[in-house]
Amino acid sequence: MTLTRSVPLPWLASLALIAACSLSSAARAETLSAEEAVGRAASQNPSLRAALLDATAARQAVAAEEGARRPALAASVTGQYAKTLDAQTPRAGSASVESSVALRYTTDVGTALEVGTSADSRWNLAEDRTLGPAYGARAYVSARQPLLRGAGADAVLAPAAQAQAQAVAAERERDLAASQIALEVLQAYWELWYAEQAVAVQEQALAAAERQVNDARARAETLGTGTRVDVLQFSTAAASIADALSQARAARTERAIELGRALGMDPVRAASLRATGAPPSLGPAPPAAALARAAAERSQELAAMRADLDALRARVGAAEDADQVRLDVFATASAGTEWGNDLLTGRSLPGMQPAFSVLGGLDLELPFGGGRAAADAARARAQLAAAEARYRARLDAITAQISALRVSLDASADQVALASETARMAGELAEAERQRLLLGTSTSADVVKAEQTLREAELRKLRAAVSELTSRFQLEHAAGALLERFASVLPRRSS
Template sequence: MTLTRSVPLPWLASLALIATCSLSSAARAETLTAEQAVGRAASQNPSLRAALLEATAARQAVAAEQGARKPTLSASVTGQYTEAFGGGETGLTRSGSTSVASNVALQYTTDVGTGLEVGASANTSWRSGARSPDLNGTGPTYTAEAYVSARQPLLRGAGTDAVLAPVVQAEASAVAAERERDLAASQTALDVLDAYWELWYAEQAIGVQEQALAAAQRQLNDAKARAETLGTGTRVDVLQFSTSAGSIADALSQARATRSARAIALGRSLGMDPGRAASLSPTGAPPSLGALPATDALTRAARERSQELAAMRADLEALRARVSSAEDADQIRLDVFTTASVGTLWADDSLSGLSLPGGRPAFSVLGGLDLELPFGGGRAPADAARARTQLAAAEARYQARAEAIAAEITSLRVTLEAAADQVALATETARLAGELAEAERQRLLLGTSTSADVVKAEQTLREAELRKLRAVVTALTSRFQLDHATGALLDRFASVLPRRSS
């Protein structure tokens, strides 16, 4: 009895508290699969939502540039009244004129830069004199004209490269934004999966520690019974198992804290507040992701399907269009233009109906060349040089990133091969550690082993189980990283992520 009173046993209270927390957490837990976690992030993650909006805005910019290429209709109506003084036989006279003019025109620029305008104008005017009754009431005079005008740039502004450059840049920017959206979706899925399986590992680690603590408590009770009742045990055995139980209880407390931190990290990826995220709980076992492709196949897939490289290629196309536009602006402006018009004039008191002198309207043709040459060169040469330099820099960055992704893929594949070996080795080690722990427990019952040997074997088993779980999670997350680098992660979760660009 003295032995019993001299051994402090705070672990009973700790076990009761831990069991109470476990039941409370289980009652509040919100379980979800990995696919459900990725799907929730797709609808709630702020970063992904921003990428989706930016892709939409880029497409709206394309619509704006295409709308700017459509024909433009302009129309106007003006009225004017003017008074003037003049001398005559009767002395100083005041005369007035009233006119109403209207104009309508349709302008369009073709893909090669030809500016076309088709229009018509009409004018009606009246004249009157304040002191001359003969002039009062003079009928209106009518004029009408129809014209066609064309202007074709020969140097600056000529060709589709110059005219369609804004549309090409907008299209390339939209493609880049869509690829960035795909990249953001893939990165979001990767972040969620990493957080999800880290939470899974944290919960499994709690299970390992709880099993170890339960075993340690049973061994402690057995040691007490042997020491107090049977007389075959020693105080050292009780202390040994008591210390082991305390160490495991401390590890379990740390595992629970880690689990809470992992749940909050997952909730952050899902757009949840920490209070709600703490109740998240993964369900299901790690999936099998299939055979690992060869390195050459992975590198080729990355070049063809990587969202990051696709976005960079789209940016290069936008920069090339910008270079073409800047080089076009660095040329002399030399345009050839022509305008042909037909017009008529009549008054209600001089001509009958629409009869015209000579039986036809008046024709007019105008043509010429228009030259514009910046004095001293202007800023265009420097802008063109800067655009070319920026394009060269972007091409160098693309090459560097492509090489980095290829190296990353090779490294990830090596890591995956090692992880697969580690899973097999850790599984076998855990099995052997379990057999060793059971053997040491049996030897202790037979009196051929010590409590220290049992505690050491139990600790080895616990560490082996945790290493096996860590190896499984490392292999899984490394495969997801490889899928992300090669652009395959979106295909894996295509049903819950935004549709990737074609």
């Protein structure tokens, strides 16, 4: 029988090129830990940045409402010139300058207070002379107390209470966004880790397949103890592994780009990302019932919804207050004096003695036909009831989700144990088949099949480990605990 040396297969040259490119890329790779990836997302992810700015804007709304409650100072200066249109005194007229300063404040129960002073100077302009100036001064205190609409702290402080509730809701939504982004980053990170491990499994399998091809060729062409079928069998297996390796490398790049997207990186830079380490052991998870009870308080989503409910309750209170008759009681007390009274002798006060006055009364405003306030109040109550129903529905959904995720986590843990045992037995079987081939009691097809089973078992073991870890992170996110795990690298307040 004549044996000829076969020409190197085309896929070997292609594989060499892929390996060279891979080594060049690895030289530029950026390796991250899971915590570093989450921390980078905290500073670069645009969605989290938007949530931080929303929380900042909501806090500014609270500051605006607090500023609106501060006392206000009002001051004015006015001047007037008037000319009399009288044929008998064509040049007669008057001029005056007036100024006023007042301090205004509304108390928490709705009492509008104002304390102020005013002063004026007046001149009478005659045809041949100017009389004056004459001076006047006045101080006053006024108060207006709503009795129905606008009365009480609930009505007066409703805008501030609503702004505060909305700010709390924005902060909880910011925390929810941070937890969601952390979950996305962790899922993408460990998917990248799995893709890298899959590449390593395929590379090791290809190296072993190449050795088997060389050994089979040596046995067939040199020693004469093998056959051409063995060479073809192992060459076919090596080509299949090379194809799987190419796909695994493409999948690894895709996972790196996906992780880079969550980190706010462009695809070109993200393609060089590498995951390091191994899936950590997080310890036993609490029972589903305990997680469900804790989620009612720890869930950022439910906390945001509760804050929205508080804002709606404040809005209902304000709308119901507006749906009332306006009835105010008011009073003003003032004291004033004039001097330089050669102009207005009939109104002058001898010796600059002050004059006093007190004004008081009731002010009623009743919308004709009911107005729009009643409809606004009814709409606010309906919106509050709808929001309360949505909260109860979401609470039930989160409770069910936690129970389902807890079952999934237990199943993932079982799969890890089963996959590890399967991989161990597959390894022993592959080694046994290799030894049997050397003894001549097995065939190359049996060895290829056993090693393919080993690769699949190794990949299932890696997939089970990643699935268990991501299931745990999903469970913690649903229960509101994931943010606490990464509190050191995730922002909890806006800067």
